[in-house]
Amino acid sequence: MKRRVKGIGMISGGLDSLLAVAVLAKQGIDLLGVHFLNGFTPENLRMRVNDLASMEDISEKRSSTLSGFTGIPVRAIDVSADFLSVMKDPPHGFGKNVNPCIDCRIFLLRKAAEIMRSEGYDFIFTGEVLGQRPMSQHLIAMRSVEKDSGLAGRLLRPLCAKLLKPTEIEENGLVDREMLLDIQGRSRKRQMNLAEELGVRGYGAPAGGCALTDINYARKYSDHVEHSGGRDLTVRDTVLFSTGRHLRLSDRVKIVVGRNQEENEYFEAKWADHYLAMTPDVPGPTVVILGDPVQDDFPVIAAVAARYSDGKKEKTVKVDIERGEEKMEFEAPPASEEDLALWRI
Known part of the structure; x- marks a missing residue:
């Protein structure tokens, strides 16, 4: 009996990856x-904050959702901690902000290749389209990714394969090249038509984008790197960058001011090992105090908490600053807008 060909697909949940699945499924390949989950999709960051969800919770939900979309088993795998090593010094550099797109792609493909080799799959496939993304989907970048991921000859891009050199998978007859496609460019017209033809329904955005491409997130990330004193970035840090108003008071001290109840509750649940400032007598933010504060910093922080509370028009607001059993109380005049403008990151 002829052995069934087996392929592993990089599934984002967007249309292109679903079409790649549909194209290969027509050939009877086991998929x-x-x-x-690299930790930087806005959807995942929102779930970490608003729902206090763990990465295990998010992985389970994404696996169920994507398996339903694609009609094949999909494993959602948390690689957020490992991915931080890529952020330190990506060989191919960053994009416009702090997005190491090419090195991210290589990292994820290497992870997929580990599964391919350990479980006896024949190839990896993606939903990439030549020319669709300026940094990572031009010909030179695609060739570099294939080589540097260790997948030369075994990385198949079904949607644009006819525009590329045949892979070993095609040359060996494991995949019929004639049934693959030649889509290129940023237009989505062919994909939409193909989705209609193949009956692909219910697709969403491809995991909601990447926070590393957002200029506001990038500023907070870059400020952390500049002032971290060599301390390694943590997954908890990367979630914090997606929250609150970030203010740099000095080289030693940064604070993050909650903008809503969900962020306040997140700070109280996940950052209680740091000093937290709150306004007990009026509705207001929870403020996370980061760095190495000294006694003179606390009245300034209390003034910021007062300024963002419902008592901002009062002469003073009561502010409590606590960490564990330690507690300080202040009657703080709200900070001025001029001061806030100097401190905002």
Whole structure:
């Protein structure tokens, strides 16, 4: 009996990856999807904050959702801690902000390749389209990614394969090249028509984008790196960058001011090992105090908490600053807008 060909797909949940699945499924190939969680999608960050969800919770939800979309088993795998090593010094550099797109792609493909080799799959496939993304989907970048991921000859891009050199998978007859496609460019017209033809329904955005491409997130990330004193970035830090108003008071001290109840509750649940400032007598933010504050910093922080509370028009607001059993109380005049403008990151 002829052995069934087996392929692993990089599944984002967007239209292109679903079409790649549909194109290969027509050839009777056994397919497994993998969806890697690098920790930087806005959807995942929102769930970490608003729902206090763990990465295990998010992985389970994404696996169920994507398996339903694609019609194949999809494993959602948390690689957020490992991915931080890529952020330190990506060989291919960053994009416009702090997005190491090419090195991210290489990292994720290497993770998929580990599964391919350990479980006896024949190849990896993606939903990439030549020319669709300026940094990571031009020909030179695609060749570099294939080589540097260790997948030369075994990385298949079904939607644009006919525009590329045949892979070993095609040359060996494991995949019929004539049934693959030649889509290129930023237009989505062919994909939409193909989705209609193949009956692909219910697709969403491809995991909601990446926070590393957002200028506001990038500023907070860059400020942390500049003032971290060599301390390694943590997954908890990367979630914090997606929250609150960030103010740099000095080289030693940064504070993050909650903007809503969900952020306040997140700070109180996940950052209670730091000093937290709150306004007990009026509705107001929870403020996380980061760095190495000294006694003179606390009245300034209390003034910021007062300024963002419902008592901002009062002469003074009561502010409590606590960490564990330690507690300080202040009657703080709200900070001025001029001061806030100097401190905002």
